[in-house]
Amino acid sequence: MDSYLDKLIFEKSRQGRRAFAQAPEAPAELDIPDAFLRSDRPGLPEASELQVVRHFTRLSQKNFSIDTQFYPLGSCTMKYNPRVCNSLALLPGFAGRHPLGPASHGQGFLSCMYELQEMLKAVTGMQGVSLTPMAGAQGELTGVAMIQAYHEARGDLDRNEILVPDAAHGTNPATATMCGCVVRELPTGPDGDIEMEALKAAVGPKTAGIMLTNPSTLGVFERDIVEVDKIVRDAGGLLYYDGANLNAILGKVRPGDMGFDVIHMNLHKTFSTPHGGGGPGSGAVGVGERLLPFMPVPVVSKQEVDGDVFYDWLTEADLPQTIGRLSGFMGNAGVLLRAYVYMRLVGRDGMRRIAEYATLNANYLQARLRDAGFELAYPGRRASHEFIITLRHEANELHLTAMDLAKALLDYNFHAPTTYFPLLVPECLLIEPTETESKETLDNFVNAMIDIARRAREDGETFKEAPYNTPVRRLDDVKAARQLDVRFEP
Amino acid sequence: MSELPGDLQYTSDHEWLRREDDGNVTIGITDHAQSALGDLVYVELPEVGQEVESGGDMAVVESVKAASDVYAPISGTVVAVNEGLADDPEAINNEPYGDGWIVRLQPGDAEGDLLSPDAYQSLLDELDD
Numbered sequence: 001m002d003s004y005l006d007k008l009i010f011e012k013s014r015q016g017r018r019a020f021a022q023a024p025e026a027p028a029e030l031d032i033p034d035a036f037l038r039s040d041r042p043g044l045p046e047a048s049e050l051q052v053v054r055h056f057t058r059l060s061q062k063n064f065s066i067d068t069q070f071y072p073l074g075s076c077t078m079k080y081n082p083r084v085c086n087s088l089a090l091l092p093g094f095a096g097r098h099p100l101g102p103a104s105h106g107q108g109f110l111s112c113m114y115e116l117q118e119m120l121k122a123v124t125g126m127q128g129v130s131l132t133p134m135a136g137a138q139g140e141l142t143g144v145a146m147i148q149a150y151h152e153a154r155g156d157l158d159r160n161e162i163l164v165p166d167a168a169h170g171t172n173p174a175t176a177t178m179c180g181c182v183v184r185e186l187p188t189g190p191d192g193d194i195e196m197e198a199l200k201a202a203v204g205p206k207t208a209g210i211m212l213t214n215p216s217t218l219g220v221f222e223r224d225i226v227e228v229d230k231i232v233r234d235a236g237g238l239l240y241y242d243g244a245n246l247n248a249i250l251g252k253v254r255p256g257d258m259g260f261d262v263i264h265m266n267l268h269k270t271f272s273t274p275h276g277g278g279g280p281g282s283g284a285v286g287v288g289e290r291l292l293p294f295m296p297v298p299v300v301s302k303q304e305v306d307g308d309v310f311y312d313w314l315t316e317a318d319l320p321q322t323i324g325r326l327s328g329f330m331g332n333a334g335v336l337l338r339a340y341v342y343m344r345l346v347g348r349d350g351m352r353r354i355a356e357y358a359t360l361n362a363n364y365l366q367a368r369l370r371d372a373g374f375e376l377a378y379p380g381r382r383a384s385h386e387f388i389i390t391l392r393h394e395a396n397e398l399h400l401t402a403m404d405l406a407k408a409l410l411d412y413n414f415h416a417p418t419t420y421f422p423l424l425v426p427e428c429l430l431i432e433p434t435e436t437e438s439k440e441t442l443d444n445f446v447n448a449m450i451d452i453a454r455r456a457r458e459d460g461e462t463f464k465e466a467p468y469n470t471p472v473r474r475l476d477d478v479k480a481a482r483q484l485d486v487r488f489e490p
Numbered sequence: 491m492s493e494l495p496g497d498l499q500y501t502s503d504h505e506w507l508r509r510e511d512d513g514n515v516t517i518g519i520t521d522h523a524q525s526a527l528g529d530l531v532y533v534e535l536p537e538v539g540q541e542v543e544s545g546g547d548m549a550v551v552e553s554v555k556a557a558s559d560v561y562a563p564i565s566g567t568v569v570a571v572n573e574g575l576a577d578d579p580e581a582i583n584n585e586p587y588g589d590g591w592i593v594r595l596q597p598g599d600a601e602g603d604l605l606s607p608d609a610y611q612s613l614l615d616e617l618d619d
Binding site for chain 2: 392396419420423426477478481482
């Protein structure tokens, strides 16, 4: 491999090299006071247009991505994001809108946001939606903050305990802790449901609420949800729905109908923004009646005056009990617009088909892998949109761990499933095919899994050194964690 | 898997306890626990002098796969912590029953359910089914 091509763009930089055709037109007159003009050059690489094109094209070729490979990364919903969502979100009227512009100059954008709120209310069964949280974790923080505000407004000041099942995403206990609550962990039974007796023992006058993902991270639907609702509600607690797995239930079951008081939705994930690179997200929240006064602002309202429709921001003046603002303006507008376009594109019936095909694909893959000899973590349960296999026997008998198999899959040109999560299941792979994959792709994935297991069993291969064909091989996780160094200094 | 040291007591959370001659109790995690966690990268230790409740959080071990609480199997006061783990957390991987010890307590009066080596071995056998 040509080492020059593999250098960082900073290392390729030569002073004075430019891409003239791409340079922005300089404004005729700069209206910036001298004191604020920089005197030194910015520390940016200087390269020609062709160098830049080659550099980033090669980088993209090194990447595993949904555009190039099957990406069954459990719990992440790595589905195809239609290009049209992107192109419509980038229309000049949207992209050029100034966030501080008056509402009267952004009626098109505001009407999209209002309709997005309404569609999210319809699909989740909630009474109100605020689009402001910038990511899933911020949506969670918002949700728990609203639960706290609710109890506080009632003078119920001792409720500081949040119940979290042990199968939960790590963000749930982290959120509760960040909000100053005490986390009480609930054990999971052998079939993947919450243990009811433990729940009954855990609730009480200190219970602020429970955080649940349903279907859970174990890839199964919490069957006792009505009972959970009753127990927590009777104890005076509120129910929080983690929308991480919303893809599985779209158009089928609504968290509002299950009795949840608050939900956060990862719009980037369920409603079509390319994700996984840590880029902009959206953690929109939906609330039931009891939490309506506490929603974060701004929220978009629709007013009709003399037959004219006007969309406007609701602020602190309209919602005096609001928990406040979470972002400078109203979340990540581009992600919200993509979600809007996607929801308009698929429509009500499409929502249902998303859930049906996501679930069908997961159950097909689960059945084929089971028949091929892989052990299911919850064999008695139908998968939701994802499922878990455990390689504990392969790890013991063949020295083929979940990580080894995950790395071996890369050489077959498949992205690895999620490994070692949830922690309850030893040597596990959490597999989520999503609704956008064809049967042929799923079959090829099964064939790769079978082939790796066969090579381990018959040829004694352990894949400890895999992957062999990727731009970087197996990384030193320990060194990466202990000596984190991601800064380049020229 | 190697044989369990016979002079230790165990817990169902995969921790071990050694009763020292001076009456203090040394605590660490078992070989099974370190193997399940994988390579350790960080250990958060309590302060010497801190009081711990039986069943309460006492330390945190973090590996490339997961972070996990270490619970106090008995109540007591922290009299020593294994400072060496700050630079060398993999001591827990290499010698879970020796240099990989985590905390030493002066015991209080509360004790959780402690297991004999045989009882802990049966628990491990069950997990392997």
